[in-house]
Amino acid sequence: xxxxxxxxxxxxxxxxxxxxxxxxxxxxxxxxxxxxxxxxxxxxxxxxxxxxxxxxxxxxxxxxxxxxxxxxxxxxxxxxxxxxxxxxxxxxxxxxxxxxxxxxxxxxxxxxxxxxxxxxxxxxxxxxxxxxxxxxxxxxxxxxxxxxxxxxxxxxxxxxxxxxxxxxxxxxxxxxxxxxxxxxxxxxxxxxxxxxxxxxxxxxxxxxxxxxxxxxxxxxxxxxxxxxxxxxxxxxxxxxxxxxxxxxxxxxxxxxxxxxxxxxxxxxxxxxxxxxxxxxxxxxxxxxxxxxxxxxxxxxxxxxxxxxxxxxxxxxxxxxxxxxxxxxxxxxxxxxxxxxxxxxxxxxxxxxxxxxxxxxxxxxxxxxxxxxxxxxxxxxxxxxxxxxxxxxxxxxxxxxxxxxxxxxxxxxxxxxxxxxxxxxxxxxxxxxxxxxxxxxxxxxxxxxxxxxxxxxxxxxxxxxxxxxxxxxxxxxxxxxxxxxxxxxxxxxxxxxxxxxxxxxxxxxxxxxxxxxxxxxxxxxxxxxxxxxxxxxxxxxxxxxxxxxxxxxxxxxxxxxxxxxxxxxxxxxxxxxxxxxxxxxxxxxxxxxxxxxxxxxxxxxxxxxxxxxxxxxxxxxxxxxxxxxxxxxxxxxxxxxxxxxxxxxxxxxxxxxxxxxxxxxxxxxxxxxxxxxxxxxxxxxxxxxxxxxxxxxxxxxxxxxxxxxxxxxxxxxxxxxxxxxxxxxxxxxxxxxxxxxxxxxxxxxxxxxxxxxxxxxxxxxxxxxxxxxxxxxxxxxxxxxxxxxxxxxxxxxxxxxxxxxxxxxxxxxxxxxxxxxxxxxxxxxxxxxxxxxxxxxxxxxxxxxxxxxxxxxxxxxxxxxxxxxxxxxxxxxxxxxxxxxxxxxxxxxxxxxxxxxxxxxxxxxxxxxxxxxxxxxxxxxxxxxxxxxxxxxxxxxxxxxxxxxxxxxxxxxxxxxx
Numbered sequence: 001x002x003x004x005x006x007x008x009x010x011x012x013x014x015x016x017x018x019x020x021x022x023x024x025x026x027x028x029x030x031x032x033x034x035x036x037x038x039x040x041x042x043x044x045x046x047x048x049x050x051x052x053x054x055x056x057x058x059x060x061x062x063x064x065x066x067x068x069x070x071x072x073x074x075x076x077x078x079x080x081x082x083x084x085x086x087x088x089x090x091x092x093x094x095x096x097x098x099x100x101x102x103x104x105x106x107x108x109x110x111x112x113x114x115x116x117x118x119x120x121x122x123x124x125x126x127x128x129x130x131x132x133x134x135x136x137x138x139x140x141x142x143x144x145x146x147x148x149x150x151x152x153x154x155x156x157x158x159x160x161x162x163x164x165x166x167x168x169x170x171x172x173x174x175x176x177x178x179x180x181x182x183x184x185x186x187x188x189x190x191x192x193x194x195x196x197x198x199x200x201x202x203x204x205x206x207x208x209x210x211x212x213x214x215x216x217x218x219x220x221x222x223x224x225x226x227x228x229x230x231x232x233x234x235x236x237x238x239x240x241x242x243x244x245x246x247x248x249x250x251x252x253x254x255x256x257x258x259x260x261x262x263x264x265x266x267x268x269x270x271x272x273x274x275x276x277x278x279x280x281x282x283x284x285x286x287x288x289x290x291x292x293x294x295x296x297x298x299x300x301x302x303x304x305x306x307x308x309x310x311x312x313x314x315x316x317x318x319x320x321x322x323x324x325x326x327x328x329x330x331x332x333x334x335x336x337x338x339x340x341x342x343x344x345x346x347x348x349x350x351x352x353x354x355x356x357x358x359x360x361x362x363x364x365x366x367x368x369x370x371x372x373x374x375x376x377x378x379x380x381x382x383x384x385x386x387x388x389x390x391x392x393x394x395x396x397x398x399x400x401x402x403x404x405x406x407x408x409x410x411x412x413x414x415x416x417x418x419x420x421x422x423x424x425x426x427x428x429x430x431x432x433x434x435x436x437x438x439x440x441x442x443x444x445x446x447x448x449x450x451x452x453x454x455x456x457x458x459x460x461x462x463x464x465x466x467x468x469x470x471x472x473x474x475x476x477x478x479x480x481x482x483x484x485x486x487x488x489x490x491x492x493x494x495x496x497x498x499x500x501x502x503x504x505x506x507x508x509x510x511x512x513x514x515x516x517x518x519x520x521x522x523x524x525x526x527x528x529x530x531x532x533x534x535x536x537x538x539x540x541x542x543x544x545x546x547x548x549x550x551x552x553x554x555x556x557x558x559x560x561x562x563x564x565x566x567x568x569x570x571x572x573x574x575x576x577x578x579x580x581x582x583x584x585x586x587x588x589x590x591x592x593x594x595x596x597x598x599x600x601x602x603x604x605x606x607x608x609x610x611x612x613x614x615x616x617x618x619x620x621x622x623x624x625x626x627x628x629x630x631x632x633x634x635x636x637x638x639x640x641x642x643x644x645x646x647x648x649x650x651x652x653x654x655x656x657x658x659x660x661x662x663x664x665x666x667x668x669x670x671x672x673x674x675x676x677x678x679x680x681x682x683x684x685x686x687x688x689x690x691x692x693x694x695x696x697x698x699x700x701x702x703x704x705x706x707x708x709x710x711x712x713x714x715x716x717x718x719x720x721x722x723x724x725x726x727x728x729x730x731x732x733x734x735x736x737x738x739x740x741x742x743x744x745x746x747x748x749x750x751x752x753x754x755x756x757x758x759x760x761x762x763x764x765x766x767x768x769x770x771x772x773x774x775x776x777x778x779x780x781x782x783x784x785x786x787x788x789x790x791x792x793x794x795x796x797x798x799x800x801x802x803x804x805x806x807x808x809x810x811x812x813x814x815x816x817x818x819x820x821x822x823x824x825x826x827x828x829x830x831x832x833x834x835x836x837x838x839x840x841x842x843x844x845x846x847x848x849x850x851x852x853x854x855x856x857x858x859x860x861x862x863x864x865x866x867x868x869x870x871x872x873x874x875x876x877x878x879x880x881x882x883x884x885x886x887x888x889x890x891x892x893x894x895x896x897x898x899x900x901x902x903x904x905x906x907x908x909x910x911x912x913x914x915x916x917x918x919x920x921x922x923x924x925x926x927x928x929x930x931x932x933x934x935x936x937x938x939x940x941x942x943x944x945x946x947x948x949x950x951x952x953x954x955x956x957x958x959x960x961x
Contacts, residue, residue: 006035008258015054015231015255016205017061025064029071037076043314044076050256057203057229060118060176114140117169120178129188136189139166171196174213177204186212193217202226202235219243228257236260240267250300261285286318290325297328311344316353323360340366346374346390349383364395371402379407379419387419391426398429445479450486467498475506475515483515493519500531508536508552511545516552526557533563541572546581549573559590570595577607592617600625603634608643621652628658636676637667644676654680660691669696672703678711687717693724701729701745704738709745719750726757734765739773746781753783763787770798772807785814792823800832805852818861826868830861834876834885850884857892864893870900878906878922881915890925903933911939911955914948923958 055065116124170191173182185191198213199222224245227235239245247264299305307327310319329341342362345353375395378386408428411419471491474482493503504524507515527535537557540548570590573581602610632652635644657663665685668676687696697717700708720728730750733741763783766774779785788794796816799807821828833853874894877885907927910919943951
């Protein structure tokens with residue numbers, strides 16, 4: 001039990017450390033070393049983690065904790081960047097001026113209220129409170145962690161209670177056990193005691209503070225947690241017995257509070273599910289648990305068992321004991337986040353346990369969901385001894401994961417030269433895997449790695465993706481040093497990949513003259529074709545590389561070699577627009593007539609200099625491309641006037657075409673290219689062509705191009721030619737409201753009375769679209785203004801609907817029948833004028849309505865004309881309650897008592913709609929109030945029937961009179 005006692009006392013002393021004395025710290029370190037680390041109860045890193053946890057809850061003595069960690073680091077060669085406390089002290093997290101850490105800052109009595117509280121320096125504390133800027137409600141931080149550092153080291157903070165929170169001044173006094181400051185705050189400021197104050201009092205450990213807090217707050221589970229962290233068994237028992245708060249078993253294990261753990265077991269007898277939480281390396285604890293029936297295979301909330309934790313902490317004796325006592329060795333994994341016990345041993349480089357696990361049934365050939373074996377992970381962890389152990393025990397060194405990676409590939413990716421050599425020496429296939437190490441090295445231009453791998457007998461016939469050899473790969477990446485090294489090692493420049501490309505193809509494609517020359521010197525076939533029948537010269541011309549082109553030609557490259565698209569290197573040169581390369585190719589025998597559509601290509605790219613060069617060598621200037629176009633068609637379609645002129649001058653046929661849509665004149669006119677059209681027409685282009693039913697003249701009208709139209713007519717094109725729907729160019733001009741074009745056509749003899757296949761005239765087109773300018777023009781040139789469309793609608797009807805007074809005046813002056821009627825309903829112009837404001841509400845100008853009405857009446861409109869229902873204009877005006885219009889009509893002799901087919905007068909309508917003012921107006925103009933409709937109703941009867949009381953009184957008053 002002395003071992004137990006020493007273990008417990010050391011960690012109680014650690015969490016309750018209260019000295020800065022160097023000798024005392026040295027003696028304490030020796031105790032930790034001799035009684036914890038050397039007996040292998042905990043390893044140095046585990047001890048450091050516990051020291052860091054203790055520091056976070058006893059910050060006053062941080063220099064002492066720092067001294068302990070540095071001693072462990074020095075003696076056991078622990079890297080400083082693995083220690084949270086050293087990260088803090090070294091200002092990675094705490095940055096202040098003059099190289100002072102945050103902890104130095106808060107302990108400086110001249111600068112920090114923190115120091116006054118931590119040291120319970122009441123004099124300094126009072127001086128701070130007397131400062132005019134002092135705020136009793138301010139929040140203080142014991143640990144300030146930058147967001148970047150927190151993100152980087154967040155995995156280290158999970159065990160700490162409040163690494164990022166801020167506290168009130170009183171809470172901080174409780175945390176530090178600063179009783180003098182506590183009393184001062186309570187006396188002078190009546191500061192409130194919070195539940196956090198009570199919780200922190202169990203960390204600070206001052207009885208007076210704890211007593212005062214208990215007067216105002218009730219303890220909870222967090223109080224028990226802090227009592228456990230403080231390693232004060234009296235506090236734990238007090239909370240358990242007085243307030244019936246259960247000991248937190250997992251917290252005891254986390255903070256290595258062995259005494260609290262034993263009391264928990266003694267008090268609760270809860271042995272059944274304690275195994276997973278036990279993280280203390282004492283086999284006698286497991287004996288106790290097992291003897292009391294605990295489930296040795298029980299799992300905690302993280303689905304981890306006791307064997308997992310013993311293996312994680314490298315408690316080998318404990319792990320062996322658990323296995324011998326019946327702990328189940330987990331042999332498989334079910335997911336990426338799952339584990340098996342053997343995996344933990346591999347990760348910890350624990351050969352002793354690996355051997356023990358294998359002897360007790362562990363499966364060394366387990367594969368994870370990603371297909372990785374233990375060997376993959378051992379390589380990743382760079383555990384050479386573990387790698388050897390696994391291979392010696394039968395694990396396949398060449399096993400592949402789901403990404404087709406071997407352990408060797410992983411070693412290469414992590415630049416583990418020793419591991420690479422080790423694996424190769426133990427049978428690793430250097431060319432196996434989705435991307436063998438040689439290709440990985442080539443991707444990164446890693447010359448040393450390539451040299452190293454080549455020294456390990458890389459086979460020159462082994463190929464990578466798309467059948468590329470390492471040499472293909474190196475040349476494609478422009479890695480000349482590696483390329484030359486591979487050639488010197490026997491890689492063939494004539495070797496072809498799956499695309500039949502040689503090294504020469506790649507070197508030329510990458511504009512690499514050095515490797516190209518080397519390939520030629522090695523005897524590669526300069527005219528070798530790839531799977532698309534492209535030679536190196538094709539690539540050189542495509543790259544616009546004159547120097548490379550000349551070099552290849554000088555070394556025998558065929559200038560007329562054709563690829564599978566029937567294109568020669570000259571085609572590529574034309575695509576690139578390089579005059580010098582084109583001249584060079586032609587000089588050395590490139591046949592322009594064997595070059596597919598070379599003239600078309602030059603025209604397409606608007607390269608007039610190249611066109612000029614080719615015209616000296618092309619035999620057929622009128623050849624058709626695969627679209628059926630000549631070079632002139634392309635120039636016309638693209639509006640390249642200079643090229644078109646050059647082609648015409650050199651004999652291009654302006655009418656050469658396979659189809660109308662590809663003819664030069666069609667392209668020019670439909671695209672509205674006036675200059676091109678003039679050029680073609682002046683050189684005899686056939687202007688009577690039709691496409692989709694439209695002739696060339698139709699297209700010129702559609703584009704509103706008077707210049708082209710004039711030239712077409714001048715060259716004898718039939719101005720009255722019709723399309724498939726019987727429309728002339730005048731129809732199209734009228735439909736599109738091109739007034740100037742209409743005038744021009746009419747003046748040049750266009751038939752004004754021409755009808756389309758639907759028997760529609762030009763004027764009817766204009767009328768339907770209400771093209772005023774067109775209608776005026778046609779009327780001026782002799783079209784009858786009374787021409788109507790369906791239902792007898794004339795221009796006058798449309799003008800009234802459009803509220804177009806100017807057009808009405810024009811029509812009247814040109815003989816329009818002012819009393820013409822709409823066939824469907826019998827309405828005349830006077831009817832429409834009476835309702836214009838109703839049917840066109842957007843025109844709300846009564847003065848204009850009245851002007852139009854006056855205009856019609858003054859030019860002979862029949863004011864009493866009736867529609868098919870017997871209604872006059874007065875009926876219509878009354879229906880719209882248009883009093884001004886009613887007055888105009890009556891003043892010009894409208895029959896105020898006119899009746900419709902239902903016997904209704906205007907007064908009946910006013911009564912029906914309760915138009916009171918209108919009724920008064922009509923009666924004032926002597927409307928007969930006694931007239932009855934066909935239903936024997938007078939206006940008064942209608943007003944009474946509809947409960948129009950005011951209107952009733954108005955009409956009735958005239959009966960009395």
